[in-house]
Amino acid sequence: MAGLSVGSSEYLAETNDPGLDQRVSIAFIVIDTFFLLVFYVSRYFNPKAVGVPMLVCNTLCYVLCMGSAATGICESFPSYFLTWVVGFRRTI
Numbered sequence: 568m569a570g571l572s573v574g575s576s577e578y579l580a581e582t583n584d585p586g587l588d589q590r591v592s593i594a595f596i597v598i599d600t601f602f603l604l605v606f607y608v609s610r611y612f613n614p615k616a617v618g619v620p621m622l623v624c625n626t627l628c629y630v631l632c633m634g635s636a637a638t639g640i641c642e643s644f645p646s647y648f649l650t651w652v653v654g655f656r657r658t659i
Contacts, residue, residue: 592639595632603629 572578606625610617 588639588642592636595639596636599629599632599636 603625606617610622
């Protein structure tokens, strides 16, 4: 690995960690959900502070971020599943 440059495709293939992608996606789900809940609570206590367009925009951004996080989780799922299936077949 000493001869590989940082931007090469071989380096990226060796350093690819699907588990890291999954953990980052889950972290984004938790962080975004927390901040959206804080936004809704603040809107409940002070409804005049933010108008409806901001509420719609934040909710739409949350939905899009959840879609992105779900994509990140689903992309790493096949590699775990295939590893499990191959390991299972070897034990039979």
